[in-house]
Amino acid sequence: MSKCVVVTGASRGIGRQIALDFALSGYKVIANYNKSEKEAEDLKNEIISKGGICEIFRADVSKENEVKALFEFAVSRFGYVDVLINNAGISKSGLINTTSLEEWNEVINTNLTSVFLCSREAINIMLQKHEGVIINIASVWGVSGASYEGAYSASKGAIITLTQALAKENGPSGIRVNAISPGVIDTDMNKCYSKEEMEELIDDIPLGRIGKCRDISKTALFLAGDDASYITGQNIIVDGGFLL
Numbered sequence: 001m002s003k004c005v006v007v008t009g010a011s012r013g014i015g016r017q018i019a020l021d022f023a024l025s026g027y028k029v030i031a032n033y034n035k036s037e038k039e040a041e042d043l044k045n046e047i048i049s050k051g052g053i054c055e056i057f058r059a060d061v062s063k064e065n066e067v068k069a070l071f072e073f074a075v076s077r078f079g080y081v082d083v084l085i086n087n088a089g090i091s092k093s094g095l096i097n098t099t100s101l102e103e104w105n106e107v108i109n110t111n112l113t114s115v116f117l118c119s120r121e122a123i124n125i126m127l128q129k130h131e132g133v134i135i136n137i138a139s140v141w142g143v144s145g146a147s148y149e150g151a152y153s154a155s156k157g158a159i160i161t162l163t164q165a166l167a168k169e170n171g172p173s174g175i176r177v178n179a180i181s182p183g184v185i186d187t188d189m190n191k192c193y194s195k196e197e198m199e200e201l202i203d204d205i206p207l208g209r210i211g212k213c214r215d216i217s218k219t220a221l222f223l224a225g226d227d228a229s230y231i232t233g234q235n236i237i238v239d240g241g242f243l244l
């Protein structure tokens with residue numbers, strides 16, 4: 001029986017690639033989106049046209065009732081959640097002394113509270129079979145805080161320690177929890193950089209290129225699979241050596 005994966009923020013960027021690669025590897029996919037309905041529908045059509053199974057579901061993953069609805073939908077469609085990928089996220093740049101509480105809360109709620117809310121629902125499902133995998137998409141800026149990205153760095157750093165806490169708490173129940181910390185990946189999130197700024201960034205990356213969404217989706221596939229059955233509580237940095 002094929003497994004079910006819930007991917008948050010699957011309408012664009014890294015989440016889209018994860019949904020696509022999991023579907024093509026035989027997973028039944030619940031692809032969550034918030035604002036990008038057309039992109040989510042395009043993803044579903046692409047997966048189905050390639051022989052995969054996918055349902056899309058709109059939910060703002062920072063909202064408790066919408067997250068509950070997302071997991072109720074997943075169970076109603078596929079009966080169980082084997083894998084959860086907490087990918088949805090936003091970045092807001094700005095000096096901390098000019099960041100409003102509203103901006104701070106938006107970043108923390110979207111990036112971090114969503115991981116709590118979705119993991120809570122998923123764990124309650126996974127406890128039925130004592131089996132499951134959670135993968136949290138953090139960031140290199142959660143390992144080493146970035147200037148001008150205080151709220152983002154705080155949200156991602158907390159995801160890494162929450163990953164460790166969940167791994168310890170749920171390992172005895174057969175649930176593995178890991179994080180992936182991408183470096184600079186080619187998505188809409190980095191559209192704000194000019195060509196020159198991007199070239200400067202690439203100069204700081206030992207492998208000489210920015211990352212592709214596939215660099216992250218393939219790592220997620222490995223962590224979700226049996227070849228990673230003895231790995232939990234880890235944060236896998238996928239950044240071409242950027243942080244070294």
Ligand code: NAP
Nearest residue numbers: 009011012013014033034035036060061088089185187189
């Ligand atoms: P992206 O291209 O901007 O896509 C973000 C995705 O998150 C979209 O599908 C968006 O859905 C979804 N999303 C945002 N807020 C949401 C909410 N409240 N509820 C549900 N979905 C929501 O970003 P990305 O680069 O792929 O980033 C994906 C993850 O990787 C994020 O957690 C990000 O922090 C992390 N990351 C990215 C990089 C990078 O360089 N790109 C580096 C390190 C870490 P809608 O459009 O439908 O609203």
